[in-house]
Amino acid sequence: MLCLCLYLGSYSGVVQRKLKPDLQQKYQCVFEGVAKAGSPTLLQQIYTELYITEGGASEVNQEHEVRHMETASRKPGGAEKTITCEDMFKGPADTEAPVRTVLTKGVAGIGKTLLTQKFSLDWAEGNAHQDVQLLFPFTFRALNVLKDRSFSLVQLLCHFFRGTEEVCSFEGLQLLFIFDGLDECRLPLDFTQTKALTEPTESASVEELLVNLIRGNLLPSARLWITTRPAAANQIPAECVSMVTEVRGFSDPQKEQYFRNRFRDEQQETAVISHIKTSRSLFIMCHIPVFCWILSVVFRKILEQMGKPELPKTLTEMYVHFMVVQAKVKNIKYHKGTGADLHWSPETREMVQVLGKLAFEQLQKGNLIFYESDLSECGLDAAAASVCSGVFTQVFREEPGLYQDKVYCFIHLSVHEFMAALHVHQTFFSSGVNLLSEKQTSTPSNCTPEQFYRSSLLQGLLTQTGSSSQTNQETAEYIKQKLSEEVSAERSINLLHCLNELNDGSLVEQVQQYLSSGRLSEGGLSPAQWSALAFILLSSEEALEQFELKKYCASEEALLRLLPVVKASNKALLSSCNLSESSCEALSSVLILNLSNNDLKDSGLQMLSVGLKSPHCKLQQLSLSGCMISEEGCDALASALRSNPSHLTDLDLRYNHPGDTGVQLLTSLQENNCCIFSPSDFCQLFLDSNSAQTELKLSDNNKKATRVEEKQPYPDHQDRFDIWPQLLCGLGLTGRCYWEVQWSGHVHISVCYRGISRNGFGNDCVFGLNALSWSLECSERVAVYVDCAAGSLSFYTVSSGQLIHLHTFNTMFTEALLPGFMLCDNGSSVAMFTSVT
Template sequence: MVTEVRGFTDPQKEDYFRKSFRDEEQARRIISHIQTSRSLHIMCHIPVFCWITATVLENMFETRDGGELPKTLTEMYIHFLVVQSKVKKVKYDGGAETDPHWSPKNRRMIKSLGKLAFQQLQKGNLIFYESDLTECGIDITAASVYSGVFTQIFKEERGLYQDKVFCFVHLSVQEFLAALHVHLTFITSGTNLLSEPTTSQWSRPFRKKPELNHLHQSAVGEALLSPNGHLDLSLRFLLGLSLETNQKLLRGLLKQTGSGSQTNQETVEYIKKKISENLSAERSINLFHCLNELNHRSLVEEIQESLTSGRLSTKTLSPAQWSALVFILLSSGKDLEEFDLMKYSASEEALLKLLPVVKVSTKALYVDQYININKTYSKEHKTNMFNLLFITVFYLRLSGCNLSERSCEALSSVLSSVSSHLRHMDLSNNDLQDPGVKLLCDGLKSPHCSLETLSLSGCLVSKEGCSSLTSALNSNPSHLRELDLSNNDLKDPGVKLLCDGLKSPHCSLETLRMSGCKLSERSCEALSSVLSSVSSRLRHVDLSNNDLQDQGVKLLCDGLKSPHCSLETLSLSGCLVSEEGCSSLTSALNSNPSHLRELDLSYNHPGDSGEKLLSAGLKSPHWRLDTLRMDHAGEQWLKPGLRKYSCELELDTNTMHRNLKLSDDNRKVTHVTEDQSYPDHPDRFDVFPQLLCRPGLTGRCYWEVEWRGAVDISLSYRGIKRKGIGSDCLFGYNDQSWSLIYSDDRGYSVRHCGTGTPIMSSVSHRVSVYVDCPAGTLSFYSISSDSLIHLHTFRTTFTEPVYPGFWVCPGSSVSLCPL
């Protein structure tokens, strides 16, 4: 059994302080103060720390202490210790408020507790026994006095067998007192309790005059070697205790060192040197917290200024500056509801360095660029990385990131995590293949998985992948509500397997998209059985761009007629449907009941009779249909495959670069060395060897291209710049254009806004392009033996007509193919 322990959420923190302080202005001031200090804000996740903070600040308000509120953890815990000492002096010793609170008795008590805290922390103990107290010079008979007097610091409890056991109210209190003990020991005796033991003892004195920065360096080294960061907080306390301002707060208990400024500067330089050594993000962040305890913020302020001015370039950041950027983003005081990696850098390096920022991003993560996570990192590293990345992310989009099955294994572990918040995941356009889907399904089967929507569009999923998904859909419980399998070679056998899962009473799937999956009428028969199933929850099905034909529609309608069918939307766009299919649909819609509300029959050939039947039925009181699409109707749409959308393109000579030569009835262009005698024109590309085609496209369009050499096959808005060498003129390097790129040494890749994504696929020198402007999709396919192999699909919103275009390398050529 796994138990998840949660602390205060941000609203609960605020609620706690509002309830602790009746004065609304005081509560507002405290909440605002805590939000400006990331260290305090993070620690307030712990209810005990909220209580410590409230105790300290309440005392400061009551005594009308005019000083600034504590900004660091060390300041807060020093104030807490002082408050408790005052309470003991007045309540138990009968002293006055004005009496010195560090009496000899109190000093001995604090020093003994510090020794106990340190020794037990070294052993990893949070619970202590009477023998542990005796070892630290604490009289057993006085233990109850310690427990009673310092109930806020040290408490006595009863163990399983009624033996007396002791513990501090929280680990952070023990860590603070342990750091205080280490500091006091070094100042009074020169003994470094943190140095490596050369004998059985855990300490050795310095042979020369002790230097406090040596102690600090030892502490930094120990913390960096810690595998789980358990020394991080102690290190921050130890460094904070070296500040003269903090030592003044402990006057009477702590001897001031006198050389704090020089020592602290040496410690600061040592920490900055460590940060520059390209540490893990977590270790670097703690070192920035350490610099914060030492009141040193120059590196952070440098990056903050660049961020504010808009001059930040992540391409030139040093490891230390990267760490500073992470620290700033985490310390911004604002919830990272949406984290956009593209804002900082389109690289895997940036992703790895910004992992902690992503971890606290609660709603969305957009990583639309090439991430080769499988090339460099070990299996364990990748798994840990994904867990850190996405454990608190709500919506994850990793479309076109060159992920493989190994990434699926890591993602599966996230889905299986008891702490996972992941609800929506888009893995489209990745080379996952069936083995990757199988690994992913292991996570989908987990009782901890709460994923609701999953896109595997264009992920090379076939029959075996469908089998794995069926097993996952049969799991109990299955939260998956929406599944997109478009642009995969599922074919009929794959759909048949998938339908077995859809009929399971454990399956909660409501939306299924299988556009362009090479389905035939046999898939319709399997889907019909799902629609007729009493356990089916399907509400929305997209079968567009599959050659179902009238016979397939007829089989599908058998399911639509079933009283168990609850389908509300059905897309049969571009499915070779004619009058006969429309007749079958009319019969199904006349059945009672029919839940269908939306039917898309665009790009089919319903004929006059089909249109009349369906249009007349819209007026029937038995029909619930309120949206019927039959636009782009005609016999030309009865061609199989995407070639039904073929369009006639013409090379626009007014846009052609002067080194591009026309041939083959103006359907072929070759990059030559001689300038062609084209007239001057404002639309002509003057630097890059590019051209556009015409006319502009607004609907569904398809064309095929052959080439030799290295070319870019692009789609662009008319407004792309034509003059100069800027990225705003080059296909694929701006928000005006999208490109499929081919070169002999690198193979295929796609590019948009300057971000490239490699595509792992066998090379064919004939490719096709399909654009659906209203749907906002642009797809590229390689053509082999007259079969289309999906390469990549861009998803966007086209705001104006788009124009095919080409970039042609010297000595290369490209041709528009007749269809």
């Protein structure tokens, strides 16, 4: 075995000596924004640590990426676990299973590719990840070109990486494969019908090799790292993914730091940062590094103008300015013009129109990268595409692929969407054809509606059919009409963003006046006004820590109208809001959920349980008191909590009808430390000196009792135990209560009714030997949790901060309970904890 290890290490070292320099040369330089020949930047100099979180759903995410970022940005940092690039394959702390495949999500331009390049460069330079012996970074862009060709895995590696022909066996080597850009994959990955391959020397199509690598049939000990946009995450089956991570881009402080680095003039820097903060849409988009670069290009040009130029406030205005900047650069560079010359020359107009058509047709197909065959379908040949990419270098770019194959793309998805929207706009105003009508085509599924609105800066490209202000006003009225109809809550938020792009804030201002005057709950709001309220709450700069529906209207209609706000909140207080089972479907995304006193019934809990089953549900506290739940609902809840037991710590099911089976199911979960207690249930208890038998000495402000030989000079009292060495706490407990005690010697921990006998030797005085008390001999540190309404009394051992279930008494408590203690031997002691530690 030692000889084999030495042999494997020797030939992997040979491959490393060729592979590492190649990767170092490939990744040490990057081009910010776009590739400019001769002006590379060292990656290590400009790389900024990205905000990466552990977890997130691997299923498909249907919302637009801008909305996805908005929702994520409202979650406070403490709600999610952040990780570094070095922790990528360490896995969650609560699991011991090895991490084989990591799926990293992130919206377009957020920094996924740069993250993989930094990882690869650190490995190649010997700075990190040296437990990996061989690292092979692929992009789906490059793999797409090999569609319909056959390779063995060994041949595929040789095709991309020099020196890998030296590898005669992969057994015993720690390998890492990186596959960047799953959303750009044109290969048909079929995880149900693809034949199994186990030998790296066996030939198959590239897609078959990938499927078997991801399944673990090929090289099961190898690690895989796959990056993707959220919409394509479901292409990989969940059972093939060990861990999901998400790249969130720049944090708020990192945004500001970026613009400080870009603008050396302090006055300009201050103006830019303050302006971005006033525009919610721009501020959200600045999570994306490449968008920050686009903004800096636009703002720099505008601030160079004389006087007090007005900075763009909306996404549409900003992209139009970006196109204007590029047109002016082209005019100066190719036609020796000046910045003051007309930027929309006939040649420029034609070029923009060609790019717009390409953008629209490819967006409809879901293509964000294009090959020469895609260009031909749009009537654009490779020569014309090269001209476009050479002129509008910062909008549309041409990238060399492997062996001179060329790949084309727009600089960012949002630019692609803008160009597609521009094409729709131009076509309608020049010919009257609505490309978005049902007769023509369907709306591009990933395009933000606000991209489809005009700006006066584009008037040189358009044939005028009326005044711009009149057109904008008519469009705004049309949107308001749509908002008055029955549209989904998410769709209404998009429409409000469209109004914002048109600088029409009348609807929002109207609802803000209702809010400030306190008249919101006096009468019903119209659908449009409900949409505006949701928009206002979601546009707040503060994270939505707590949302209370009754502040606005205690009704199911209000909940459904404000559902995007609920989803973005950490704590949702929905008690006594006249909700029914139809309200439950989308509520599992919050951390704290109070649904008490609503008629949810079993069907509502079953719908909620579907969300609770997801391993990505982080719900911590769930209150379902008085929700008309029976045994059937408890069965669904217990099943969900068995599937995902690690987060919920507080479950309130009082005033329901779970039946014997329901109680048994939930008790078994409690015994497995699934649903224990809420910190708010902790009770600070003090020992009652009037109940203490005379051999029990109190100290530490009545928080500690010790059994001693000498009798204590206590006055006579009717509550005192005269024979048995017992005492009680003074506070009677009702509801849900939790406390902890530390003891030594020989002690019994108990609860009892106040009516327990205090005099004589009989069992009616002894804790646990009569119908008025319950008692247990426990370990040195004990936790007790009582839920009087539920009839549950549980004892736990406290060890290293963890609760280990000992026993649960289930009965019907008829009055307040008093904690009590028996100190059996001299020197025995018991001490009350005043807080949870």
